[in-house]
Amino acid sequence: MHLTFQPLSEKNASIFIKYLDNMSFKHAPDWAGCFCRFYHTDCPDLQWKNRTPSENMDEALREITEGHMKGFLAFSDGECVGWVNANKIEAYPRLKGSVENYINSKQTAGIVCFVIHPEYRGMGIARNLLKEALAQLKKQGYKSVLAFPFSSPDAPQKAYHGTLKMYLENGFKVLESRGNMSVVRKQFD
Secondary structure (H helix, E strand, O other): OOEEEEEOOHHHHHHHHHHHHOOOOOOOHHHOOOOOOHHHOOOOHHHHHHOOHHHHHHHHHHHHHOOOOOEEEEEEOOEEEEEEEEEEHHHOHHHOOOOHHHOOOOOEEEEEEEEEOHHHOOOOHHHHHHHHHHHHHHHOOOOEEEEOOEOOOOOHHHOOOOOHHHHHHOOOEEEEEEOOEEEEEEEOO
16 A cells, blocks of 8 residues: 655645544544544533534634644545644643643654544554654654553554554653553654
């Protein structure tokens, strides 16, 4: 499979929206309609659960257009097959208060979500998206990248943060483990 990648932008925002809007979230129905906005908000959980898919979609479109929501899309034969939400760590207010001890540079990025099309899972798309994101984040001047892989042995399809193994393969170091979740960081030279 030959993959190509595009940074999320106003040009491909409609592809991103269509990709997530048509995604099957049978394994986690509460993810449907998120449009990858959860970590970009800091509203209380009850308020988040009451947000509508159209609110999240409209907000995503606005934030993409304004250049605030970033990440990378993966394509196979012109079809979008994957997405990774990768941005400056400050773009994720939901993480505020829990990541400050791990930030070692003002130029720290975060990776918070992968969404791989069900028909393409297990083919290395997330690993390739991670490599692309790391290469582009380094080019953009980031000094380090934080990520938060979560191991769910009984439900591997819920590994939307990516797997610990793929981060370790790409030079991330474990900073802390909390139950099934790890905090990992990649330091660029």
